[in-house]
Structures are given as structure tokens and as C-alpha cells.
Amino acid sequence: MENIYKPYLAEIKEIIDETPDTKTFRLQLKDPEVAKTFNFKAGQFAEYGVFGEGESTFCIASSPTRPEMIECSFKVYGKVTQALRRLNEGDTIGFRGPYGNWFPLEEQKGKNVVFIAGGIGLAPVRCVIDNVLDWRKDYKDITIIYGARSIGDLVYKYKLKEWRDRPDVKTIITVDPGGESDGWDGEVGFVPTIVEKIAPKAENTIAVICGPPVMIKFTMPVLKKLGFSDENIFTTLENRMKCGLGKCGRCNVGGVYVCKDGPVFNYAQLKELPDEF
Amino acid sequence: MEEKIISKQNLVKLCADIIGGGHILIAPGKTEYVVTQDASQIVLDTQSKPTKASYKTFVFPKAEPVLYYKRGKNDVQILDAGPEQKKTVIIGAKPCDTNSFNILSKVFNWDYKDDFYNYRVKNFIVIGMMCEFSDRYCFCTSVGSSPVSEKGSDIFLIPLDADNFAVRIVTDKGKEFIDAYSKYLTDGNPSKSKEVSEKVKHPEVAFDSKQVHDWLAKNFEHPKWDGVGDMCLSCAQCAFVCPVCHCFDIVDEDYSYTEGRRMKNWDGCQFGHFTLHASGHNPRDIQGKRYRQRVNHKFKYYVDKFGEILCTGCGRCSRGCAVSIDIKEIVANCKD
Amino acid sequence: MEELRKLAKELLENKTVAAVLGYVEIEPKRTKPIVITNPEDAEKLVFNEYCLNNLAVYLTKARIKNLAKQNGSVLKLGIVAKPCDIHAIIALIQESQLKREDVYIIGMNCGGVAKDFGLEYGADTLASKCVPCETHKPLYSDTTLGAEKETPKVSDEVLDKIRALEKMTYVERFAYFKKEFDKCIKCYACRAACPLCYCQRCITDKTIPRWIESSPHSRGNFSWNVVRAFHLSGRCIGCGECERACPMDIPLSLLNRRMTETAKEAFAYVSGRSLETPTLVGSFDVKDSDELFM
Numbered sequence: 031m032e033n034i035y036k037p038y039l040a041e042i043k044e045i046i047d048e049t050p051d052t053k054t055f056r057l058q059l060k061d062p063e064v065a066k067t068f069n070f071k072a073g074q075f076a077e078y079g080v081f082g083e084g085e086s087t088f089c090i091a092s093s094p095t096r097p098e099m100i101e102c103s104f105k106v107y108g109k110v111t112q113a114l115r116r117l118n119e120g121d122t123i124g125f126r127g128p129y130g131n132w133f134p135l136e137e138q139k140g141k142n143v144v145f146i147a148g149g150i151g152l153a154p155v156r157c158v159i160d161n162v163l164d165w166r167k168d169y170k171d172i173t174i175i176y177g178a179r180s181i182g183d184l185v186y187k188y189k190l191k192e193w194r195d196r197p198d199v200k201t202i203i204t205v206d207p208g209g210e211s212d213g214w215d216g217e218v219g220f221v222p223t224i225v226e227k228i229a230p231k232a233e234n235t236i237a238v239i240c241g242p243p244v245m246i247k248f249t250m251p252v253l254k255k256l257g258f259s260d261e262n263i264f265t266t267l268e269n270r271m272k273c274g275l276g277k278c279g280r281c282n283v284g285g286v287y288v289c290k291d292g293p294v295f296n297y298a299q300l301k302e303l304p305d306e307f
Numbered sequence: 308m309e310e311k312i313i314s315k316q317n318l319v320k321l322c323a324d325i326i327g328g329g330h331i332l333i334a335p336g337k338t339e340y341v342v343t344q345d346a347s348q349i350v351l352d353t354q355s356k357p358t359k360a361s362y363k364t365f366v367f368p369k370a371e372p373v374l375y376y377k378r379g380k381n382d383v384q385i386l387d388a389g390p391e392q393k394k395t396v397i398i399g400a401k402p403c404d405t406n407s408f409n410i411l412s413k414v415f416n417w418d419y420k421d422d423f424y425n426y427r428v429k430n431f432i433v434i435g436m437m438c439e440f441s442d443r444y445c446f447c448t449s450v451g452s453s454p455v456s457e458k459g460s461d462i463f464l465i466p467l468d469a470d471n472f473a474v475r476i477v478t479d480k481g482k483e484f485i486d487a488y489s490k491y492l493t494d495g496n497p498s499k500s501k502e503v504s505e506k507v508k509h510p511e512v513a514f515d516s517k518q519v520h521d522w523l524a525k526n527f528e529h530p531k532w533d534g535v536g537d538m539c540l541s542c543a544q545c546a547f548v549c550p551v552c553h554c555f556d557i558v559d560e561d562y563s564y565t566e567g568r569r570m571k572n573w574d575g576c577q578f579g580h581f582t583l584h585a586s587g588h589n590p591r592d593i594q595g596k597r598y599r600q601r602v603n604h605k606f607k608y609y610v611d612k613f614g615e616i617l618c619t620g621c622g623r624c625s626r627g628c629a630v631s632i633d634i635k636e637i638v639a640n641c642k643d
Numbered sequence: 644m645e646e647l648r649k650l651a652k653e654l655l656e657n658k659t660v661a662a663v664l665g666y667v668e669i670e671p672k673r674t675k676p677i678v679i680t681n682p683e684d685a686e687k688l689v690f691n692e693y694c695l696n697n698l699a700v701y702l703t704k705a706r707i708k709n710l711a712k713q714n715g716s717v718l719k720l721g722i723v724a725k726p727c728d729i730h731a732i733i734a735l736i737q738e739s740q741l742k743r744e745d746v747y748i749i750g751m752n753c754g755g756v757a758k759d760f761g762l763e764y765g766a767d768t769l770a771s772k773c774v775p776c777e778t779h780k781p782l783y784s785d786t787t788l789g790a791e792k793e794t795p796k797v798s799d800e801v802l803d804k805i806r807a808l809e810k811m812t813y814v815e816r817f818a819y820f821k822k823e824f825d826k827c828i829k830c831y832a833c834r835a836a837c838p839l840c841y842c843q844r845c846i847t848d849k850t851i852p853r854w855i856e857s858s859p860h861s862r863g864n865f866s867w868n869v870v871r872a873f874h875l876s877g878r879c880i881g882c883g884e885c886e887r888a889c890p891m892d893i894p895l896s897l898l899n900r901r902m903t904e905t906a907k908e909a910f911a912y913v914s915g916r917s918l919e920t921p922t923l924v925g926s927f928d929v930k931d932s933d934e935l936f937m
């Protein structure tokens with residue numbers, strides 16, 4: 031009998047404090063056989079479990095092109111994420127995955143890519159960015175627009191630096207008005223405003239967008255104005271999940287199992303769904 | 308397939324043999340399907356009311372450990388859990404229950420395979436029985452079944468007279484099973500049982516499920532959902548007694564400082580916290596939306612995805628609802 | 644019945660109430676709850692021995708409460724209520740969930756209701772909650788309707804069962820309740836149907852820490868059913884809705900009734916009987932005996 035609910039064990043190799051309430055874990059699967067064959071695609075997620083507390087859903091934030099470590103970043107909310115926060119390097123957690131679909135990166139080769147992210151929404155996008163950067167020659171212009179409420183809320187500061195330092199990537203970092211402080215050399219303004227200002231061209235371009243609902247709500251009209259079609263705008267849905275396997279019924283939006291048929295959707299697909307996410 | 312006859316006395320002996328053989332035998336009790344130790348106590352009455360809850364708990368238990376864990380200093384050990392591999396026989400199941408595994412198997416196998424469920428079903432023998440009960444809540448005939456449907460039964464019983472049952476052998480699994488008890492059976496005459504089954508009164512067809520499906524596709528937003536929602540109490544009685552509702556929760560529970568187990572427990576979409584995000588956002592924040600999900604999942608989404616209606620028409624959810632919300636009536640009114 | 648319909652229509656028309664919670668007949672011997680806002684619908688209302696629901700459960704529901712808010716002003720909610728339902732309304736007022744002026748109580752004189760829908764009403768089919776009922780007439784109402792009626796006199800089986808359980812040893816009693824609670828599937832219909840289980844966040848839903856195991860197995864069920872009974876002790880008004888709602892036929896009223904009897908004996912207190920008395924918990928006195936509930 032195969033037990034689909036049984037996780038792998040993973041060791042926390044490194045913990046990075048991103049913001050006061052967001053942490054990144056760098057994980058290694060304990061079973062060397064599993065670790066050797068484990069693979070996933072950009073955009074997939076997993077269930078991370080603290081035994082005795084439960085499991086929580088996070089995307090895999092690291093790129094499949096860098097398989098040494100599995101990374102996830104989480105914001106502390108409830109039971110499981112609070113328990114995860116209490117863990118230390120060297121501790122063991124459960125890991126079930128990878129689950130769900132992925133960004134169609136292979137199919138989009140030869141195009142320009144615009145990444146737009148807000149707050150912790152950079153986690154799912156980061157994996158795609160690193161993947162695309164590792165396949166740099168396959169894509170044309172790459173633009174990253176990332177914003178957070180304040181400087182302190184920006185995640186992956188080490189990544190942001192790496193991307194900004196690359197001449198072959200246009201990286202714009204912004205904080206909401208009032209979130210800046212002396213010496214801030216990035217932009218100040220809400221993400222939609224910045225997107226409008228940068229005005230990436232829509233022709234032969236796909237956009238990947240993730241962030242808080244308000245950010246998405248106000249960025250979408252900007253993208254439409256710039257000429258992006260619904261099929262070329264991708265995002266991930268975040269519905270409450272338990273099994274990740276298309277069984278428990280929790281993640282359904284209409285007839286769609288977000289955990290199986292998603293979490294990655296383009297806007298044409300989202301428009302087909304009932305307004306229940 | 309084949310048809311045999313068994314006398315009531317022999318049926319009791321057969322049941323006693325099943326129990327004696329170390330198998331689990333389930334039969335309809337007063338209000339529930341119960342595991343039976345005493346074959347002589349079994350009452351097979353075609354006119355009995357459907358039990359309050361279905362027997363899905365025997366293949367998809369209300370609470371089931373999926374693994375056990377033991378925490379060390381910074382290590383964890385996982386011990387596998389699994390279903391008991393015991394042959395289970397249910398006798399006297401109503402047609403509106405027997406069809407449930409066909410429907411449930413779809414979701415438990417459409418991609419990942421849930422072997423907790425599969426292994427139980429594999430070891431399950433369903434002996435269905437014709438039904439002569441019908442009340443305002445029954446609607447098996449509206450969802451493609453009937454009081455004489457053999458769908459989902461391995462063996463199907465039809466009472467011929469006060470002392471004998473016709474035994475229709477429906478599946479190979481049923482044949483293999485019943486062959487072991489052939490000494491209790493005599494040869495049957497299908498035309499006789501057919502005569503009986505054709506006389507059974509069928510509940511009136513309340514709606515055309517295809518039309519309902521198409522109406523639902525166009526009426527996601529409709530004032531009727533709020534109307535139902537305002538009276539509905541948000542319990543999950545309707546989901547928990549349903550033979551084909553299959554939503555569950557996964558929770559960890561410690562039973563000592565270092566040990567515990569991960570449980571898979573029934574859950575239902577009528578609970579407000581079912582879809583509540585940790586951030587406080589809830590895509591189905593009011594009861595009307597949750598009831599809409601219930602109807603849509605059953606009569607539209609599941610049909611689109613798996614080709615089956617997620618409902619056997621047993622009427623349990625309505626019969627048991629504290630505020631008399633009647634799914635048949637609601638679905639029958641899913642029309643312009 | 645006609646006076647009920649006429650009154651409801653008037654109340655809606657002259658905007659005394661924004662809505663009326665009442666009963667409609669869906670077939671002979673069977674009713675269901677309804678909320679009406681249109682005066683025309685008043686003619687659907689009925690009242691008879693098959694009005695089993697306690698409609699007070701709706702008075703704390705957000706969307707029902709919102710009905711009262713109309714164009715800036717707040718109207719009353721009308722409710723068709725049996726004397727026992729009125730006990731629930733009083734208890735809700737005592738517990739500050741409701742203000743007396745929020746509701747217009749259409750009190751019904753009552754000679755008891757049936758155990759279940761579809762049964763011929765009579766001494767054999769009298770709902771068990773009606774057996775000990777001493778009220779029969781609304782204790783509070785804005786209008787009282789219907790003729791006073793006699794309730795069939797039958798023996799109090801629930802109390803007899805409680806007395807029998809009290810005579811058992813602790814082990815026997817535990818075994819009895821374990822067997823009953825094992826049937827529980829944690830559908831929470833008992834909680835949903837109870838007018839006094841109005842907590843926005845029930846203790847069973849709290850996960851940090853988890854007080855009550857959510858699993859429907861012996862341990863989780865015991866903690867749920869016992870904790871629920873404790874939370875309702877001195878508060879339960881005995882409407883029996885929890886037991887009626889329970890799909891697994893768990894005799895919840897044995898617990899609730901026992902708690903009620905205890906409160907009655909020790910403090911001469913019965914929940915939901917008087918707007919002048921504070922709640923039992925609210926009137927805690929250090930001199931109170933604490934050996935009662937175990």
C-alpha cells in the first residue's frame with residue numbers, strides 16, 4: 031500500500047530571517063535516495079509539517095535549476111507557521127510534494143518576461159526568476175518590479191542585490207510612500223504606479239504577477255492598458271489547502287482543484303472561474 | 308449474471324458463517340448500519356427507512372490515523388498506518404447506498420491514489436437489496452438510480468416471498484464470494500424476481516439532472532442561494548451523513564510529549580472555517596455561498612470533472628436537517 | 644392561525660418589525676422555519692404541534708440581525724415563539740446577546756409539540772421537552788395568541804433515566820456515556836441548532852492551543868460533549884433542539900437536563916425564566932457550594 035499522506039523528512043540546514051514575521055528555511059531531504067531523485071518545476075508547492083502541530087502549504091521558493099537545497103519562505107500567521115518559527119537549524123520537518131502545476135517556462139522561451147511582486151508574494155515569483163536567469167540566453171528582456179510596504183518588509187534582500195547587480199536584468203525595487211528612510215536608493219510608490227512608470231512593452235512578453243489582492247487589483251488595469259493579453263499574464267492562487275492531492279475538497283474554486291489544476295493560472299483561465307477565491 | 312435463491316433461514320446461516328469466518332459483517336440496524344456479531348438479529352426489511360448516516364465510514368472512516376510519529380531531540384520517526392485488511396461484508400444495503408463507492412472511487416483515484424480508501428473497498432463485498440421505502444425526501448430516480456438498481460452491488464437481494472430471497476450475482480467479486488457458500492443456495496429463476504422488482508413503486512422523478520447542471524452553469528449568482536443560506540445553520544450534518552461527501556481535514560494529535568498521530572477526519576463545506584485563510588480572508592464568507600458550493604459540487608462540478616453526480620438521491624441530508632432544508636426541492640427548483 | 648397571519652402582516656406593514664421569523668407548513672404534520680419580510684407572505688405562516696424548531700437560534704445570526712437595519716433606522720425582528728422558545732430569548736437577553744426592544748415576541752399559548760414530524764400528535768408522541776414544561780403560556784411577549792391548551796400528562800422518562808444513571812456506579816455511568824458519545828461524528832449540528840451556542844468562535848474551533856481534539860473518536864468526542872454540556876450548565880433552557888438535530892441519536896438532553904436539575908436544586912435557578920434575574924454564572928457567590936456538578 032502506498033501512503034500518499036506520508037511526508038519525507040527534511041532537515042533545516044539554514045534559517046534566514048527575512049522580516050520580523052517572515053522566515054526562509056533552507057532544507058535538505060534526509061533520505062539520500064530521495065534527495066538524489068527529487069525534482070520539481072517552478073511554481074509548484076509542498077506541504078511542510080511540524081509533527082504535533084500540522085502541515086502548512088508554501089510554494090517552493092528555490093529554483094529547480096539549483097537543486098542543492100529546497101527553500102521555502104513563510105509568513106507567521108497561525109498554528110503551524112508559529113510552530114515553524116520556533117524551530118532551529120538542525121531540526122526535522124515533514125515535506126510532502128512537489129504538488130500542483132507550474133509556470134510554462136519551456137513554452138515561453140524566446141519571450142520577454144516581466145515579474146511583478148509585492149510583499150511575501152515574491153516567494154513564488156523568486157523561483158521563476160532564478161529559473162529564468164539560469165536559462166538566461168533563452169529569454170529576451172527581463173524586468174523585475176518588486177515592492178513592499180517598507181524597507182523592513184522587503185524579503186530576499188540578498189537576492190534583490192544579486193539581481194540589481196546583474197546588467198542583463200532590469201530590477202526595480204520600490205516601497206510604499208512613507209516606507210522609505212534616509213539612504214534608500216530605490217523607488218518610492220505603489221507597485222501599480224511603478225509598473226505604469228516603467229511601462230514594460232507588451233509585445234512578445236509574458237507577465238508573472240504575485241502579491242496581495244489590492245496590488246493585483248490595481249496592477250491588472252495597468253497591464254491591460256499596456257496591451258498585455260489575459261493569456262500572457264500568469265499568477266498563482268492561494269486557497270486554503272490540506273491534502274494538496276486533490277482529495278480533501280478544501281481548495282476548490284468552482285470545478286477546479288487549485289492544488290492539482292493550479293496553483294498557476296493565467297488570467298484567461300481565472301476569468302472562467304467563479305468569483306470565489 | 309447468475310441468479311440463485313436463498314431461504315431466510317439459510318441467509319441467517321450464511322451470515323453466521325461470514326461472522327464465524329472472521330469477516331466483518333455490517334447490516335442495517337435501527338437507525339445506523341452496524342457491525343453485527345449475531346446473525347439471528349439481522350432484520351432485512353425492504354420497507355425500512357434509510358439509516359440516518361450512510362456506511363461510508365467503513366471505507367472512509369470518520370477519524371483515521373494516516374501515520375504515527377515519534378519526536379526525538381531534533382529528529383522524527385514516522386511509523387506507517389494503514390487499514391486493517393479484513394474482508395468486510397455489508398448486507399441489506401439500499402440501492403441509494405450501494406452506488407456510493409462507484410462515485411467516491413473517482414475522487415480518491417483521479418490522480419493520486421488514496422489506498423486507505425482503496426484497500427478497504429477492495430476488501431468490501433456489497434450485498435444490496437431492493438427497496439420499497441419512499442418518502443418526500445427520496446429521489447434516487449432523479450440521479451440515475453432506482454429502488455431496484457444493482458449499481459454498486461456485488462450481490463443483490465430481492466425478496467420473492469415471506470421465506471425466500473432471489474440472489475442476483477452482479478459482479479465477479481460477488482460470484483467468487485458467494486461460491487464459498489453455495490451449499491445455502493438453490494438455483495433461481497430470473498423471471499420470478501423480475502416480476503417482483505418490476506412491481507416496485509419508484510419515487511417520482513423530481514428533476515432532470517442535465518437541466519439542473521446547465522442552470523447551475525448560468526446561475527452562480529442567484530438570490531436563491533442567500534435565501535437558503537439565511538435559514539441554514541452551517542452545521543455539516545448534511546455532509547457527514549451523505550454517502551458521497553468526502554471532504555476531510557488533516558490534523559496532528561499528540562498523545563504523549565513525544566508521540567502522536569496524524570489524523571484524517573471528516574470535514575464539510577458548510578462549516579464557515581472550511582475555507583477560511585489564516586489571513587482572515589474567506590472566499591465563502593456567508594452561508595449562502597457555502598450552500599451554493601454544496602449544490603454545485605454535487606450537480607455540476609463533480610459531473611464535469613468525473614462524469615458522476617455526487618449524490619445518490621438517498622435524501623438523508625434533508626431528512627436529518629434540523630431546519631428541514633430539502634436538497635431535492637432546491638435542486639428541482641434550479642430552473643428558470 | 645388567522646390572528647397570527649393578520650398580526651404578522653400588520654407588523655410588517657406598519658414597520659414595527661423588519662421581518663418575522665415563523666413557520667410554514669411543507670406538508671401535513673411538517674413545518675419548517677421561514678423568515679418573511681414581505682407582508683404578502685404573512686399568509687404562509689402557521690402554528691401547530693409540528694412547529695418543532697426553536698427559532699430563537701436565528702436571532703444571533705448576523706444576516707438575520709442585519710434585516711432589522713432598514714434605511715438608517717433599526718426595526719424590531721418579529722418572532723413566532725412558543726413559551727420554551729421565549730425562555731431562550733430571555734436567556735439571550737440575560738446574556739446581553741439581545742435587547743428586549745430588539746424583538747417583537749409573538750407569543751403562542753402551547754399545549755406541547757410532537758416528538759418528530761409526521762407523527763400523530765398525542766400522549767405517546769409528546770416531545771420529551773414538553774413533559775416537564777411548567778410554562779405553557781408565554782412568560783414575556785408583545786402579543787400572546789392562541790387559546791390556552793392542555794398538555795397530555797405522561798411520565799418524565801428523561802428524569803427517570805437520569806435518576807437511574809445516578810444510581811449506577813461511576814464505571815457503569817462512564818461506560819454508558821462512552822458508548823453514546825462514540826457515535827458522535829462531530830457534525831456540530833447540536834451546536835448549530837442551539838440558541839445558546841452563539842459564540843462567534845467556539846472553543847472547539849480554537850487551535851492555539853487546541854483545547855478539544857477535533858477528531859471524532861472516543862477521546863475527542865468525550866471532551867466535546869462534556870465541554871458543551873458544561874458550557875451550557877445553568878444556561879440551557881431545555882428546548883431539546885440539540886438532541887433533535889443530532890443525526891446519531893445521542894441523548895444529549897440527559898446531560899443538559901441533569902445540569903438544569905442541579906442548578907434548580909442548588910440555586911433555585913432556571914435559565915431563561917426572568918428578565919429581572921442575572922444569569923447563574925453572573926450571580927456567582929464565593930459561598931456557593933462547588934460539589935455539585937461532579
Ligand SMILES: Cc1cc2nc3c(=O)[nH]c(=O)nc-3n(C[C@H](O)[C@H](O)[C@H](O)COP(=O)(O)OP(=O)(O)OC[C@H]3O[C@@H](n4cnc5c(N)ncnc54)[C@H](O)[C@@H]3O)c2cc1C
Nearest residue numbers: 085086087088089104105107108109110111270271584585
Ligand atoms: C499554493 C499555495 C502556496 C502558498 N505559498 C506560501 C508561501 O510561499 N509563503 C507563505 O507565507 N504562505 C504561503 N501560502 C499561504 C500559507 O499556506 C498559509 O498562510 C499558511 O498555511 C497558514 O498556516 P497557519 O498554520 O499559520 O494558519 P492556521 O490558520 O493556524 O492554519 C491551520 C491550517 O489551515 C490551513 N491554512 C490556513 N490559511 C491558509 C491559506 N491562506 N492557504 C492555505 N492553507 C491555509 C493550513 O493548511 C493549516 O494547516 C500558500 C498557500 C497556497 C495555497
Ligand code: SF4
Nearest residue numbers: 539540542544545628
Ligand atoms: S442544510 Fe441543514 S444539515 Fe446542512 S448545514 Fe444547513 S442546517 Fe445543517
Ligand code: SF4
Nearest residue numbers: 549618619621622624
Ligand atoms: S446529497 Fe443528500 S440526498 Fe444526495 S447522496 Fe448526499 S445525503 Fe443523499
Ligand code: SF4
Nearest residue numbers: 546552553554576604
Ligand atoms: S458537498 Fe461540500 S462537503 Fe460534500 S463533497 Fe462537496 S465540498 Fe465536500
Ligand code: SF4
Nearest residue numbers: 837879880882883885
Ligand atoms: S443545549 Fe440543547 S436543550 Fe439546551 S438550549 Fe441548547 S439546544 Fe436547547
Ligand code: SF4
Nearest residue numbers: 827828830831833889
Ligand atoms: S449533533 Fe450529535 S453527532 Fe453531531 S456533533 Fe453533536 S453530538 Fe455529535
Ligand code: FES
Nearest residue numbers: 274277278279289
Ligand atoms: S488541498 Fe485537498 S483537494 Fe486541494
